[in-house]
Amino acid sequence: MAKTHVTMKVNGAEVEGLVEPRTLLVHFIRENLQMTGTHIGCETTHCGACTVDIDGMSVKSCTMFAVQADGTDITTIEGMANADGTLSALQEGFRMMHGLQCGFCTPGMIVRAHRLLKENPSPSEPEIRMGISGNICRCTGYQNIVKAIQYAAAKINGVEFQEAAE
Amino acid sequence: MNDLTPTREQRTAALEGMGCKRKRVEDIRFTQGKGNYVDDVKLPGMLHGDFVRSPHPHARVKKIDDSAALKVPGVLAVITAETLKTVNLAWMPTLGRRRADGAGRRQGAVPESGGRLRRRHRPLCGR
Numbered sequence: 001m002a003k004t005h006v007t008m009k010v011n012g013a014e015v016e017g018l019v020e021p022r023t024l025l026v027h028f029i030r031e032n033l034q035m036t037g038t039h040i041g042c043e044t045t046h047c048g049a050c051t052v053d054i055d056g057m058s059v060k061s062c063t064m065f066a067v068q069a070d071g072t073d074i075t076t077i078e079g080m081a082n083a084d085g086t087l088s089a090l091q092e093g094f095r096m097m098h099g100l101q102c103g104f105c106t107p108g109m110i111v112r113a114h115r116l117l118k119e120n121p122s123p124s125e126p127e128i129r130m131g132i133s134g135n136i137c138r139c140t141g142y143q144n145i146v147k148a149i150q151y152a153a154a155k156i157n158g159v160e161f162q163e164a165a166e
Numbered sequence: 167m168n169d170l171t172p173t174r175e176q177r178t179a180a181l182e183g184m185g186c187k188r189k190r191v192e193d194i195r196f197t198q199g200k201g202n203y204v205d206d207v208k209l210p211g212m213l214h215g216d217f218v219r220s221p222h223p224h225a226r227v228k229k230i231d232d233s234a235a236l237k238v239p240g241v242l243a244v245i246t247a248e249t250l251k252t253v254n255l256a257w258m259p260t261l262g263r264r265r266a267d268g269a270g271r272r273q274g275a276v277p278e279s280g281g282r283l284r285r286r287h288r289p290l291c292g293r
Contacts, residue, residue, distance in 0.1 A: 036206035037199015077199035091197035095189060103196030110197060 006070040010035070011079030019066040025059075026050040028066035029076060037077040037107050041136070048135030051108035052076045058115040060134070077107035080114060089152040090114055099148030101139035109135050113149045122153055125164075213242065 003018040010033060017032045029038050029052070041049030043062045050061045053075040082088050090110050093099065100106045109132060116123060116131040123131060128149050129142070137145060147163065154161035170191060172180070195201055220227075232244035243249075250256050 030205075035199070036203075037201075039203070040205065081198055087194065087197060094197050095193040096187070098187065098190075100193060100196055103192070103201050104203065106196050107199045 004067050004070075006066055008069050008071060009073045011075055017066070021065065021067055023066045024062050025052070025064040025066045025069050026061040028069075029061060029074075032066075035076055035078050039104055039107055041104065041108075046136065047105070048108040048112060048132075049105050051111045051135065053111055053115055056115070056118075058112045058134075075111070075114075077111055080110055088114075089155040090117070090149070093148035093151035093155070094145070097144050097147040097151050099140060099145040100137075105135060105137040105139075109137065109145055113152065116149070117153055117156060121157060123149070125150070 003020055005016065005018055006028075007014065007016040009015070010029070015033055017028060019028055019032070024043075026038055026040055026043075029035050030040070038052055038061060039049040040062060041047035045060050045063045048060060051058050052061045053059070054064075054069060054072050080088055080091060087095065090113050094106060094110060099109070112132055112135050113128075116128070120127060120131070125146055128146050132142075132145065132149070150163075151161045192201075230244075230246050230248075232246070235241055235244050247256065250258060
């Protein structure tokens, strides 16, 4: 099958590749770029494990062809840490608040939460729950994911994190 | 063990009682997309397999036609209960022989190189 040449920016680096038109973006990222942090949970847009950030929008990369992402600027979970390699506020929040167990949904959760906090730097709990409603987690029951995002929001805003009483 | 392992004294000092938070070592990897899940593993010469399951909840298997599947470039073999007989593994109840006794019963396995082929060609194994 004829292949198409695509170029895009992934985590700040220019990348290119030859892909079949039917290649999904997530397969391009995982197989061509060998970046396996972006996960495939359902391949049907339900679970959000494959969420990446494209030109300032959260996108489920199993729902986009690689050719559609030609020329875009993409950030994946591999590009979420601070420039000096330390954990970002969100990554730290997920660790401190126990926002993960098996960790399979975590890359999608963190990439989505990253965009959520850009859209709304101080989200309320319902806003967080609505904001990550496209991402499914089967371990945590979401309680600690919400706390992790609240932790990160507080840290980014420079205020003290107050954990809500249970 | 690595240097992150706390000493006995450090552990005792950090005790906070029941329900206290524990920082997990693996979370540092998992939050950065550095976990190594099964689909992330790549070994030299690795093949991918896919199971063809019965579309019927209860039916008799008359034959399994693998000719179309075998014509697809990259497909190395179609393994059925018949194949298992040739290697004295027919006793294994892994692949359905005569009856399909549950929707989704495994009827055949298709190993091939390049994982993306597998879903696309699954319907080619007629029966």
